[in-house]
Amino acid sequence: MSAPSTTGHEAGHGHHHNPEDRLALLKQIWMFSTDHKVIGIQFLCTTLLMLMVGGALALGVRWQLAFPWENMPIFGNLFAGEGGQISPEYYTMLFTMHASVMIFLVIIPVLAGAFGNFLIPLMIGADDMAFPILNALSYWFIWPTIICFGISFTCAGGGPGNGWTSYPVLSALPQAAPGSEEAQFWWLIAVTFAGVSSMMGSINYMTTIINMRAPGMTLFRMPLTIWGMFITAILQAFALPVLTAAGFMLVSDRMLGTCFFIPSGLVVNNADPTVGGGQPLLWQHLFWFYSHPAVYIMLLPAMGMVSDMLSATCRKPIFGYKPMVYSLAAIAGLGFIVWGHHMFTSGMNPALGMTFMISTVMIALPSAVKVFNWIGTIWGGRPEFNTVFLNCVAFISMFIVGGLSGIFMAAVPVDIYIHDTYFIVAHFHYVLFGATLFGVFGGIHYWYPKMFGRRMSEGWGKLHFTLTFIGFNGTFFPMHLLGVAGMPRRYADPYLHPYLEHLLPLNQFMTICACLMGCAQFILIANFVLSWFYGEKAGKNPWLANGLEWVAPSPPGHGNFEVVPTVYRGPYEYSSPDRDEDYWPQTEPPVRKSPAPQPATEPAEASHDASAQS
Amino acid sequence: MKWFWCLFFAFWPILAIAVCAVAPAYGWWFPSAAASPLGQRIDDLFYMILIITTITFVGTQAGLAYVLFTGARRTDPDVDQKAWFSHGSHQLEVIWSVVPAFVLLFIALYQLDVWADYRVKDMFPREKMSQLLEDKLHQKRTKHDSLALAEVTARQFEWRIRYPGFDEDGNLLPLMPDPQPTDLYTVNDLHLPVRVPVMINLKSQDVQHSFFLPELRVKQDAVPGLVIPVWFEAKSQQSYALLCAELCGWGHYKMKAQFVAESDEAFLEYLRELQRQQFFDGVAEAAESAEDDE
Numbered sequence: 001m002s003a004p005s006t007t008g009h010e011a012g013h014g015h016h017h018n019p020e021d022r023l024a025l026l027k028q029i030w031m032f033s034t035d036h037k038v039i040g041i042q043f044l045c046t047t048l049l050m051l052m053v054g055g056a057l058a059l060g061v062r063w064q065l066a067f068p069w070e071n072m073p074i075f076g077n078l079f080a081g082e083g084g085q086i087s088p089e090y091y092t093m094l095f096t097m098h099a100s101v102m103i104f105l106v107i108i109p110v111l112a113g114a115f116g117n118f119l120i121p122l123m124i125g126a127d128d129m130a131f132p133i134l135n136a137l138s139y140w141f142i143w144p145t146i147i148c149f150g151i152s153f154t155c156a157g158g159g160p161g162n163g164w165t166s167y168p169v170l171s172a173l174p175q176a177a178p179g180s181e182e183a184q185f186w187w188l189i190a191v192t193f194a195g196v197s198s199m200m201g202s203i204n205y206m207t208t209i210i211n212m213r214a215p216g217m218t219l220f221r222m223p224l225t226i227w228g229m230f231i232t233a234i235l236q237a238f239a240l241p242v243l244t245a246a247g248f249m250l251v252s253d254r255m256l257g258t259c260f261f262i263p264s265g266l267v268v269n270n271a272d273p274t275v276g277g278g279q280p281l282l283w284q285h286l287f288w289f290y291s292h293p294a295v296y297i298m299l300l301p302a303m304g305m306v307s308d309m310l311s312a313t314c315r316k317p318i319f320g321y322k323p324m325v326y327s328l329a330a331i332a333g334l335g336f337i338v339w340g341h342h343m344f345t346s347g348m349n350p351a352l353g354m355t356f357m358i359s360t361v362m363i364a365l366p367s368a369v370k371v372f373n374w375i376g377t378i379w380g381g382r383p384e385f386n387t388v389f390l391n392c393v394a395f396i397s398m399f400i401v402g403g404l405s406g407i408f409m410a411a412v413p414v415d416i417y418i419h420d421t422y423f424i425v426a427h428f429h430y431v432l433f434g435a436t437l438f439g440v441f442g443g444i445h446y447w448y449p450k451m452f453g454r455r456m457s458e459g460w461g462k463l464h465f466t467l468t469f470i471g472f473n474g475t476f477f478p479m480h481l482l483g484v485a486g487m488p489r490r491y492a493d494p495y496l497h498p499y500l501e502h503l504l505p506l507n508q509f510m511t512i513c514a515c516l517m518g519c520a521q522f523i524l525i526a527n528f529v530l531s532w533f534y535g536e537k538a539g540k541n542p543w544l545a546n547g548l549e550w551v552a553p554s555p556p557g558h559g560n561f562e563v564v565p566t567v568y569r570g571p572y573e574y575s576s577p578d579r580d581e582d583y584w585p586q587t588e589p590p591v592r593k594s595p596a597p598q599p600a601t602e603p604a605e606a607s608h609d610a611s612a613q614s
Numbered sequence: 615m616k617w618f619w620c621l622f623f624a625f626w627p628i629l630a631i632a633v634c635a636v637a638p639a640y641g642w643w644f645p646s647a648a649a650s651p652l653g654q655r656i657d658d659l660f661y662m663i664l665i666i667t668t669i670t671f672v673g674t675q676a677g678l679a680y681v682l683f684t685g686a687r688r689t690d691p692d693v694d695q696k697a698w699f700s701h702g703s704h705q706l707e708v709i710w711s712v713v714p715a716f717v718l719l720f721i722a723l724y725q726l727d728v729w730a731d732y733r734v735k736d737m738f739p740r741e742k743m744s745q746l747l748e749d750k751l752h753q754k755r756t757k758h759d760s761l762a763l764a765e766v767t768a769r770q771f772e773w774r775i776r777y778p779g780f781d782e783d784g785n786l787l788p789l790m791p792d793p794q795p796t797d798l799y800t801v802n803d804l805h806l807p808v809r810v811p812v813m814i815n816l817k818s819q820d821v822q823h824s825f826f827l828p829e830l831r832v833k834q835d836a837v838p839g840l841v842i843p844v845w846f847e848a849k850s851q852q853s854y855a856l857l858c859a860e861l862c863g864w865g866h867y868k869m870k871a872q873f874v875a876e877s878d879e880a881f882l883e884y885l886r887e888l889q890r891q892q893f894f895d896g897v898a899e900a901a902e903s904a905e906d907d908e
């Protein structure tokens with residue numbers, strides 16, 4: 001099954017795993033390795049670095065909203081020519097690049113890139129990905145993205161200032177946003193590279209999951225993490241080409257004058273009227289056709305990871321495994337037909353608004369089912385209140401808020417009012433930070449021992465969690481209120497409008513919370529780095545979990561498993577009354593207790609396995 | 615320590631609800647009661663969804679707190695009990711799929727009316743609008759003429775407003791799709807009659823903008839290349855904020871304007887004053903004042 005990749009690998013690497021060398025993986029992360037674990041860790045380190053960059057940009061935004069036109073400390077020196085003051089152009093660049101970095105260089109690559117790479121072969125019992133070289137390329141294509149974003153910062157004007165959505169005509173005509181002429185071009189190229197990276201990953205994940213599962217690993221014995229990754233890969237593969245095509249159309253509008261998105265007769269910034277013939281709404285349709293599914297790309301793997309972590313930390317089978325799988329699939333399926341809800345006020349046909357509204361409201365259903373099942377998973381469990389569990393509970397708790405606030409904007413008439421206000425900003429931060437990033441923080445603590453053979457510090461982990469949780473809610477919860485108060489997004493100085501003046505103190509409070517949250521991330525970084533060297537050593541299975549990854553050594557050597565694992569059951573058989581231990585690894589052959597149980601009372605799956613064995 | 619974490623997760627939703635409860639007192643809520651009938655229906659819808667989501671929020675967070683507390687209890691040293699070995703419950707899955715499905719479907723269908731009234735052209739209150747134009751403003755019009763009273767063109771970074779002018783007899787003309795020599799112009803100052811549905815044609819001269827009247831709960835993107843009709847009805851005679859809600863460049867935040875709702879007479883008088891200013895050539899008035907001197 002996995003023979004081609006094995007031979008390809010062995011030929012490419014003379015490296016053999018030394019179980020004593022716990023930093024073996026670490027030593028490879030600077031090499032052009034094709035080992036999926038190394039690539040996963042490379043992705044993880046890169047995205048953590050980018051998380052700090054994106055966070056710093058966000059603090060710039062927060063500074064301006066709390067202390068408009070005041071000289072900014074620390075980062076202010078970067079643009080000393082303006083006396084440390086954030087100009088309106090610079091402000092548009094800050095929120096544009098904050099979103100771009102966080103989406104294209106943090107959330108998407110940390111889930112699919114870091115955890116997808118590291119976990120997929122380990123959790124399905126493969127020795128590597130199906131296409132290791134393609135896999136390595138998918139990581140190395142992140143760097144052109146970073147470089148192009150970097151170049152865009154150095155362009156005149158300080159960077160692209162058209163929002164991460166880059167709506168034309170603003171983004172299509174260089175004279176529309178003075179200062180971002182070159183920068184917007186580099187931004188588009190960067191996003192294309194990020195897309196190439198994602199596409200290579202997603203083809204690899206689909207192939208690996210379909211073809212390289214260990215013997216006995218049926219589809220419905222796969223951990224939910226793998227389901228999340230699998231469905232995400234499908235979403236990527238089908239949605240991403242549309243964005244790539246749209247990106248090139250926008251580039252050619254800018255460079256070749258093609259006017260896909262530019263109507264005729266526009267007089268922009270006193271330049272000659274445009275020739276045109278295009279339609280700006282076309283971009284919105286194409287952009288959101290990718291970028292709405294992308295929201296689920298940024299969420300589904302985290303949902304899967306949290307399911308796995310919850311089950312292991314609560315010592316309890318996942319509640320409703322199949323409904324969980326079906327709702328993942330339903331979210332993905334519906335995710336393809338809801339993009340129009342970003343365009344309710346755009347002037348498209350109102351009948352479209354109605355259909356998109358109904359599909360959008362209905363996507364709340366599988367999300368609700370998932371929340372109930374997570375709560376059901378904790379119900380009757382024996383949770384250990386460790387960092388992993390706390391982050392997972394935060395994931396659920398925050399996802400509830402993000403899901404419920406989504407219903408407001410799914411309701412078209414309400415969306416008329418809250419569209420493009422801070423209510424929207426609150427909503428997607430609750431989903432993307434509150435849910436996904438807490439899931440990622442949990443995942444880092446949970447799979448760290450497998451990556452590096454050591455555990456991260458619990459005390460520092462909990463401190464990081466507490467500060468992040470408080471800082472997060474202090475920053476983003478009041479945004480709902482700002483939105484209801486009618487404060488629009490992307491305003492360099494909202495207080496110019498008298499009805500928003502009184503919101504300044506609340507914004508200052510939020511900025512203080514944001515700084516707290518930003519500082520807390522240094523704890524995570526320090527804990528992450530120092531635990532490489534000083535963390536408590538971990539064995540193969542520090543969490544006493546069932547998944548296949550816990551059968552491999554920590555860290556696993558090249559080829560992952562010492563023997564090819566055979567899978568006898570699903571990954572969530574915790575606390576089975578048939579066993580003394582409260583876990584039941586997927587690879588452990590079923591052993592009958594004496595006296596032999598009656599066949600009728602035997603669990604259906606176990607008997608099936610037993611017969612399959614015989 | 616585990617009890618601390620249980621309290622931690624139980625406490626924050628209480629705090630969140632408390633903050634929302636005191637928010638209106640600090641002005642962290644709607645800028646004012648909705649100043650238009652349709653806005654009022656939007657607010658009602660908002661509050662209905664707020665009630666449904668608050669119940670769900672409290673229910674799920676309480677459920678989460680409950681399973682945390684009972685789970686923590688199971689790990690006490692005096693309790694020697696394995697976790698509950700359960701793979702789920704078909705009945706519960708059905709209940710918590712079907713019940714939310716009905717609630718969500720209800721929300722989806724319940725609001726279609728408001729959306730249709732706001733956006734579907736055939737549902738616009740055309741009767742009332744033509745009554746206003748013909749009976750109150752004495753506009754000479756055929757039935758094919760636009761019902762719009764003004765054309766609002768957004769550009770970086772201002773709102774340009776074009777009103778129809780008057781004919782030689784002093785009657786208001788209909789708004790034509792293209793500029794006419796009689797048209798009247800202002801910038802960032804939109805005047806329209808109060809307590810009656812009025813319609814504007816929304817355009818953009820350069821990039822995308824969005825016409826946002828927060829107090830009236832009106833928002834509509836101005837899309838280059840499209841002319842989008844927008845209707846609204848202000849309840850009281852006052853000035854409202856008008857701003858841009860779609861990123862349109864560095865000066866996005868500066869697109870500050872006002873919308874003044876006034877009586878029909880005041881509106882006509884406003885247009886006449888505009889006409890006087892616009893067609894002032896310095897000669898007529900000088901002649902008049904010369905006559906007065908005599």
